[in-house]
Amino acid sequence: MSFAELWAELLPLGRDERTGGYRRYAWTEADAACRRWFVRTASRLGLATECDRNGNLWAWWGSPDGRAAVVTGSHLDSVPDGGGYDGPLGVVSAFAAIGQLRTQGFRPARPIAVAAFTEEEGARFGVACLGSRLLTGAIDASTARQLRDRDGVSLAEAMRVAGRDPGLLGADDELLASLGACVELHIEQGSLLAGLGAPVGVAAGIWPHGRWRLDFAGRADHAGTTRLPDRRDPMLPFAATVLAARAAAEQHGALVTVGKVVAEPGAANAISAVVHAWLDARAPDDATLAAAVAGVWAVAQQEAARHEVQANRVQESVTPAVSFDAELLARISAVLAGTGQPVPVLATGAGHDAGVLAGRLPATMLFVRNPTGVSHSPAEHAEPADCEAGVAALAAVLADLAGQ
């Protein structure tokens, strides 16, 4: 099975016809369709599949017998109306690379596993890299079980509906002990490779990043009769906070974004009772991240006070800076130097499962060129030739790491 064939099979699953974007949220029917594709594909490649206690899927070439397996893969879930590459490119490339290695007659000296981690985007339950965080114990199982989606459905309920036992959730040290290294392939979510003229790059590390929910609670009132001095309108401090987020990003050389807002009751002729907003922040180092977020929060509190609105902040997740394993990076760079292409080493502001696993085993990532840099959008794209270059690079890396 070629990359193109596998890609074409996965392409229609969970795609919204109107927007052309994907809505592959954890433990939904779209997610189940992607999981069935994963199991069917692994089976055709002769790989044994298992679903771990936390719902992550694994396809094994060789049995997980403690010989420091090499993990590749990525995730299959999407942000709302996301593109098709963010996540799936890593899983499809992993299967395609294994297919190539098989065809070449390669016999791995240690096991190779293709993983598809659950809820990497946090699009349904709000915690990014949920599957890998559970696997490594970075999030507590009982906390995770109580996470709720926007309809109030808990992770535990959603897993039960999908036929999984949420009672099994939690750190899986036995599985982790069987893993020796991790190399996740991912589309670049920026345009550095495009600028450098390189189809493939290697990740040096991940910026520290976090997500905060800001709740502004005012008082619902009639928009057509309530005098300005009588208003407690939470939309006003919210708006000031959006502008403060941009200013903080500029000031600190960081990325700070408000991409999700829910105003209640949400009537055109009513002053809002509450505005919920989500602040996404990333920075080159932990201190800069903290300074940028503190600056935004200071404006939020000050503007809330000015409008007699209550401001509250909930930290949904914070991931410290990740530096990928230097030895693994050097080894992979050496392998890829043989391709004749430049193979730049990049840092990224995006969180990934490889970043979570990096706390437990040597890990890094391969990035595939994104000509426009657009991601988390239906317009996300990679050229077929670059995808093939990614598969070839991954196959070379896997052959090296699992070859001895």
Add this chain to the structure above:
Amino acid sequence: MSFAELWAELLPLGRDERTGGYRRYAWTEADAACRRWFVRTASRLGLATECDRNGNLWAWWGSPDGRAAVVTGSHLDSVPDGGGYDGPLGVVSAFAAIGQLRTQGFRPARPIAVAAFTEEEGARFGVACLGSRLLTGAIDASTARQLRDRDGVSLAEAMRVAGRDPGLLGADDELLASLGACVELHIEQGSLLAGLGAPVGVAAGIWPHGRWRLDFAGRADHAGTTRLPDRRDPMLPFAATVLAARAAAEQHGALVTVGKVVAEPGAANAISAVVHAWLDARAPDDATLAAAVAGVWAVAQQEAARHEVQANRVQESVTPAVSFDAELLARISAVLAGTGQPVPVLATGAGHDAGVLAGRLPATMLFVRNPTGVSHSPAEHAEPADCEAGVAALAAVLADLAGQ
């Protein structure tokens, strides 16, 4: 049947248990329950009911035979999580007033009608006073049929589901010709009466007001990787517009509000593709309204251009200033002077069906004191004694207008 008995019957219909607010949207099950209550109540009072071509309900004391009927009533629908008084107080008070007049042995010399107008709030299909606008021809039937709710359901489809024929929609000159005057009772949506110590007031007029949808179209992107100069983030000009709306209101002595916003795709870790916002504006006169809205729109366009975002503006409704009929006002003031209470004459920024009907027949309104001024909120409230005062005032006015 007393006011309190009627009020208690209607109270639970369409109330959300979590918020305590009402969700009585046109042509939904909650709306149908309110309509059944209307018909049952009218029937117990011996009034003949009809549903007009536009879905407005009418309960007739005396037959509509061209003798310049007196119309009272209001509406039963609500904004999202609205209070129980806005609309229903006028309908319940009308039935209670007719009950009192019957008990007193009053025999109307001309018909009295209790109306419940459809979709006064515009909460489902976006056009306020939709039922009275259709009745008077202020909105075209084919335009109305194509209005859609947030799920994409058209008014025509929603009416068919509710068993009504949308083909009948349109101006009803025969019905209008049978009406001689309109007096709508409504809870005050401000606290002027409370400040003046008066339980009941009379409306002098309605400020001109309008609603505009502003669409900011940028480009979805990854919040964690897209460099600031590469972003086309529509949340930024939206936020600047919210603040400009408040500034314009202060500058012009107007009310300008953003209470509804929808950001798409709405992921915490994605830059928005599009932000839709609704601008509600009211002012003492038409020129001031136009100036305030133009000021907000100028900022919206300028900030959109600065962030390479497309800004688009759609006027959803504009209602010019309404001055209620001076002769009717004087007559009602004279009737109510006999109550011994002060009866202030007020202007309001809120639109009402009486304001729409005022273009076709003498109309005005009675307002009942709102101790906090809060409306479009579950906290909306009127004291029972003030509601009773409203019923007594309405009964006196109806007896005068229909007594000769």
